[in-house]
Amino acid sequence: MGVIYDAASRLLSRSPEVKPDVQDTYRTRPTATPEASALVMSTERARQGKNNALLYRNWSQNGEWVRAAINIRRDQVASAEWDIVPYDPDAKYDKGLAAEIRDLFTAPNPLIQSWRAYIGPIIEDLIVLDAGVIEKERTLGGDIAALYPVDGAKVFVSTIWDGDPAEARYFYRPLLNAPQEIPFLNEDMIYMMANPATNRVVGLSPLETLKLSIDAELTGSTYNARQVMNAAPDGIFDLGELARPEHVEKFRSYWAAEVSGRGALAFIGGTKGAKFIPFRESNRDMQYLEWLTYLVKKIAAVMGMDPLDLGLSADINKATAQVKDQQTEDRGLRPMLANVQDFNTREVVWDRSYGGRKNNLAFRFTRLNLKESIQKAQINQIALGGMPWKTVNEARRDDGRAPIGDPTGDENPFNKLMANTPRGLALVENVPDATEITTPPSTPDSQGGKPSGTADSSSSGKRPKEKEF
Numbered sequence: 001m002g003v004i005y006d007a008a009s010r011l012l013s014r015s016p017e018v019k020p021d022v023q024d025t026y027r028t029r030p031t032a033t034p035e036a037s038a039l040v041m042s043t044e045r046a047r048q049g050k051n052n053a054l055l056y057r058n059w060s061q062n063g064e065w066v067r068a069a070i071n072i073r074r075d076q077v078a079s080a081e082w083d084i085v086p087y088d089p090d091a092k093y094d095k096g097l098a099a100e101i102r103d104l105f106t107a108p109n110p111l112i113q114s115w116r117a118y119i120g121p122i123i124e125d126l127i128v129l130d131a132g133v134i135e136k137e138r139t140l141g142g143d144i145a146a147l148y149p150v151d152g153a154k155v156f157v158s159t160i161w162d163g164d165p166a167e168a169r170y171f172y173r174p175l176l177n178a179p180q181e182i183p184f185l186n187e188d189m190i191y192m193m194a195n196p197a198t199n200r201v202v203g204l205s206p207l208e209t210l211k212l213s214i215d216a217e218l219t220g221s222t223y224n225a226r227q228v229m230n231a232a233p234d235g236i237f238d239l240g241e242l243a244r245p246e247h248v249e250k251f252r253s254y255w256a257a258e259v260s261g262r263g264a265l266a267f268i269g270g271t272k273g274a275k276f277i278p279f280r281e282s283n284r285d286m287q288y289l290e291w292l293t294y295l296v297k298k299i300a301a302v303m304g305m306d307p308l309d310l311g312l313s314a315d316i317n318k319a320t321a322q323v324k325d326q327q328t329e330d331r332g333l334r335p336m337l338a339n340v341q342d343f344n345t346r347e348v349v350w351d352r353s354y355g356g357r358k359n360n361l362a363f364r365f366t367r368l369n370l371k372e373s374i375q376k377a378q379i380n381q382i383a384l385g386g387m388p389w390k391t392v393n394e395a396r397r398d399d400g401r402a403p404i405g406d407p408t409g410d411e412n413p414f415n416k417l418m419a420n421t422p423r424g425l426a427l428v429e430n431v432p433d434a435t436e437i438t439t440p441p442s443t444p445d446s447q448g449g450k451p452s453g454t455a456d457s458s459s460s461g462k463r464p465k466e467k468e469f
Contacts, residue, residue, distance in 0.1 A: 027182055028135050028150045028172050046160045047171055048201050050129045053153030056207045059214050060128045065296050066207065066214060068310050069303040074123045076333050077340065078116040080365045084349065087362040098361055101349055105363070109137070109146035118149065119340070122192065125152040126336075127303075130203030132192030132343075133170075135184070136351070143353040150189075156181070157191065157201040190347045194339055206302045213298045304332025337365045388417045388428065 050056075060066055082105070084098040108118045126132035131152030137145045154173050161169040168183035170191060193203035207214065239248055293312065300307045344363035350356050392414040393403040405412040417428040 027184075028148065028154075028174075046158055047156040048159050049156040049173075050131055050153050050202060050205075053129055053176075056128050056205065057153070059207055060124070063214055065299050065310055066210075069299060069305060070124055070127050072305070072309060073127060073303070073333070073336065074120050077123050077337060078120050080337060081367050082115070082341070082363065082365045084361055085364050085366075087345075087357075087360050091360050093360040097354060097359060101354060101361065101363075104144065104147065104348070105344070109148050111148075118147070121149045123336075123340075125149075126192055126194060126205075128205055128207055129153060130193055130195055130205035130208075131155065132190075134190040134192075134347075136188050136190070136348075138188070138353070141353075144348065144351055147348070152191075155189070155191065159201050161186070161201075187352070190343060192339065192343050194336065209302050210299055213295050216295060304335070341365055388419055391415055391417055 060070055084102045084105075086093045105118075106115055107113045108115075112118045122132040122134065129152045133150040133152045133155045135148045135150050137148065139145050150172065154176060156171045156173060158167075158169050158171070161167060165186060167185075169186040170184040170189045171181040172184065173179075173181045195204040197204065239251060243251075293307075296310060296312050297307050300310055300312075341363050345361075348354075349361050349363050350359070354361070393405075393407050393412075396403055404414045407415065409415060413427060418425055419428050419431055421431060
């Protein structure tokens with residue numbers, strides 16, 4: 001059955017514009033939706049997808065607080081610096097292969113030519129649906145040719161997959177309400193989850209946990225917006241004891257057409273004295289601000305943030321602000337970065353086309369922001385006693401600058417560690433150590449006139465004078 005799935009899906013997704021050396025051509029592209037009669041109908045319904053995906057997407061677009069939280073996390077991950085580095089720093093690795101994988105993440109496919117544009121939609125789906133999905137496009141030789149973000153709402157996961165690499169694990173449905181689907185092997189699709197569990201094969205997104213809070217926030221915002229836009233408050237308008245039913249109905253029609261708009265206003269008559277009976281006195285009586293603050297705090301907590309990140313200020317000072325800033329990074333951003341880099345390492349860097357785990361390479365986020373770089377530099381300065389730990393060309397490479405001289409030359413001084421000395425800049429290997437500087441002078445020998453305990457300069461073994469630049 002798997003052979004029929006593969007043959008049918010490849011036949012239906014083939015496009016004449018695609019290069020002939022590409023085997024599995026971007027099968028989840030919008031134009032790849034074939035006719036229903038030509039698709040293989042799935043006879044096995046052991047699938048699980050994301051329920052209410054459209055509802056969660058609607059919340060992410062129309063809920064201001066949710067949208068703010070998503071944008072913060074999305075931009076943080078997209079702007080964090082990353083690199084392809086050795087998994088084991090002490091073992092050998094192929095620099096050319098590392099550069100090839102780095103180029104793949106820099107320009108994942110012909111449609112997306114930057115890391116930011118590639119990772120942004122994936123992070124949003126990871127937050128909204130807990131389903132960050134990526135399709136691997138392969139060449140005829142089985143190498144990865146491109147990476148394409150896929151709508152996580154349209155991907156269903158097999159509930160009976162037992163680890164067989166030849167059995168389809170993921171199923172892409174171009175139309176959610178149609179039974180037609182395109183199967184994918186485990187190695188051809190990446191399905192990122194932040195909250196897996198033993199009782200399901202899909203994740204649990206923060207928006208699923210926040211269902212009641214987001215519903216309440218959107219409903220409350222709509223209600224209060226209506227109170228501001230409408231001319232009439234909520235209540236009952238009593239026209240008094242002389243108002244007959246036909247008078248009340250006439251006045252109601254006039255009010256609805258000329259004054260009230262959509263206000264929740266009722267009319268009665270026949271009672272003594274005209275008066276207005278309000279349903280509520282003010283927004284403060286219903287404690288709307290306190291209620292909204294409570295909802296925002298719950299949204300921030302589930303998102304791994306502090307309410308201060310969402311613009312909800314409180315009584316804080318500089319010290320507490322720094323602590324809160326560090327806490328929100330530790331409990332929200334760093335776990336997400338660790339999850340993303342683990343998936344990228346396991347599913348892409350360790351792909352069989354790159355040699356698997358034996359290539360000794362890994363995807364790693366090197367720093368989050370400039371503040372973290374300063375903190376890391378301060379830690380290194382303390383740990384190394386002020387000694388340099390990076391060469392000039394390494395520092396220039398980290399800043400995106402061209403190296404000075406040959407970046408691989410052993411004789412190039414800018415590829416070596418340098419230090420400031422009282423006599424100027426010198427290579428660390430030529431700087432005398434403490435024992436050479438603090439050795440006390442020897443006393444002259446009574447017989448030979450030379451200091452006792454000294455040898456000829458040719459055999460002294462002393463370091464040469466440091467080279468200045």
